[in-house]
Amino acid sequence: MKKRMGFALIASVSILFAACGATENDEEQLPLQSNTKFGSDREIIAELEQTVTETPIRDAEAKKQIESDDFKNGFYGEPSAELEEDMAVQTIEALAASDAIETVYGSHGAFRKEGVLFLENQTEGAKQSGVWIGIKEPDDRLDELLKVLQPKVDAGEILAKPIYFYRSDYAEMDLELLQEEVLNALKPMQSGRGSFGISTDTKTGNIEITHDFLKEEQQAELRKQFADYTIHFEQQGRLVAEPGEPTTTYPDLPFTETPSKEGTYVMQVDGEKMLVVDTIPTDPSSTGGQEDFYGAVFFTYPNAVEELKIGQRVKVENSGMILTSYPGQGSAKYVEVLPEYKPKNAKLSESEVIEKAIEITKKKSDGRMIIRSIAFDEEKAVWKVEIKQDGQDDEIEIKDE
Template sequence: MKYRMSLITVSAVLLLGGCGTAGSGATLKNGAVEESGWKTLKKVSGREVIAELKQTVKESPKRDKAAAAQTESYEYKEGLYGEPNPELAEDMAVQAIEGPIAIEAMEKVYGGHESFENEGILFFENQMSGAEQSGIWIGVKEPDERVQKLLDELQPKVDAGEILAEPIYIFRSPHTQKELHEQQDEVGLALKGMRSERGSYGLSVNTITGVVEISHDFLKPAQQKELEGMFPDNKFHFEQDGRIVAEPGESSIIMPEETFTDTPVTEGGFILSAGEGKIFVAGGTEGAVYYEFPEADKLQIGQRVKVEASGGIMLSLPGQGKAKFVEVLPDYKPAGATLSESQAVAKAIEMTDGKTTFGFLVIQEITFDEKETKWILKIMQDDKEATLEVADQ
């Protein structure tokens, strides 16, 4: 483990900061001094630590045993959170040991998690995610006597060897969780007014940095500057998610440079139905999804396509979502064939007419048999692989 444990016993169990004059405060429990405010004791990762616990014991056998149990866990050994190493072991130990105890103490002092959201923020940092140290951070925007009460709750746990002092950081936060939620709601309203019909966005405010993070597929540079101007006190991070949606009047169908190809195409899925503002795509390398798509009438059953979705896909069977772009792939038509691949697929759909396990045709692969002049479709039928043959005529 990488925890640094102090071997020096000091008379003041807690080091607290105050902005009053020296000697003007009253001594509290654990040797802390109450003054009119809270000074910065030190900076860790750029944050102002205003109070800290003291490691009063050289050994913490109870904590060591709990930490060792983390390295014996299935999650650690199987690398579910990353490659097993000392940094991961430390991250997991802090989250399993100091984390719950610190959260319980915080909720007791501040009257629950929701009440604390009005006062500050709480988060973990992990070395496996790039942090300098593993830790649970409790940030208070306007620290008062409750910070002392929080320390008084936690210090006995350190003294008893149940937790370590170092991974628990109490700092001055520039914002509260409630303020971040309010910022997110305000920016969300502004985004809705800018969103195009087909556009989508993801919005969050980073708890640690306070940066407004927006993923989108419709915001132009001028709109991004407009948002920044509307919220001058906030920092923004914009990330474009895929291609920008088509402008009004522009098509969202991407056609191939060549309509036909004599080389088999392996990407994409097949359009099983199209019309009335919806397409159903399944098979190949695409999942089975119904997409809302205004230009559905311009597409044809049997075409092999790749779909770029706008937003998330509803987890149902079939799935449901919105298509931002539909890329039509070249239609495979080998030399000597009468039908193209899309025409053969359209015939296969007509032949099955929903008489399949899932109520729709699941095409895994399609090949052309030149000798027999027929198309052979590898499909899923009754939860097993089967073949379907379509005459090339």
């Protein structure tokens, strides 16, 4: 078994594995997050020397950060002295360190086999904003890094203190191999439903597993198999149902005389798949300002056609991630059917009205229909359904018969 790892990754790989069998890697980026405090048990193996007291070039670059609209408007967090220094180190020392690594090692891909690079931030609990360069087996290239960076310190372009060189027990590639080992151990435990995600906290050496299917005995088995590491399990919602256990719940009273916008509408059911569409528009601030946008998701759901029907309002608990296509795509593990709207003197219920509306609109267009509102005119015994289809608003009248 490998030695215990600390954290480190400019490009930490997270593995997500859903019931549909999809895997996805996070995009590479310099992380803002950190759980490790400054001054840990890392063995410092080299230091830059702060040879100048005046750093006008660095000061000017740092000033640009705090004068930007994004900083002032809180895009990076609540403006503070700590955030100012975090931002300066990220955009100045971290960039210089990254460039130096690429110069000395030829590429970041080559360095990932030799060591790690990460940030620590005061806004995340560190005592000092810092750029940490961990090298598994230090050699002459460490001296080359110092020779590239020290002149930048001498010229007042960067500060020496935020950049630290330490001996690492691992390289970034080691972390990827560890995650693959955990992935291979987890896959056989997944029985067709449920999802999980794996990431490695490269500062603490912890394996982070999110899931919605692992039982206590399976978690114990993983801890035994990876005994040299600490594993943190985080359960996402309820555990998936065991074979034979119900996953769909129905209301005690199937109907209500009070109209409701709760839940989402089931607009299509086919075998083990269903399409649900929001009953109210999504907040424009979360859709880039797009007005009148209704969320929609295709869910895989066992026995959907036997347990659900078009027009029902439901609450869906998904398993794992939802792909951000439109409609989205995901896997449902539980569905709660909500009471249908049915006025006292009406013959039809909400779901029956929606089903009729869908049949009418199919004759006009193949475009997906969105329900904007449903109202019952008791005097005329007519349902009025406001819809949106092909980007156009329309109203359908359906006789209550």
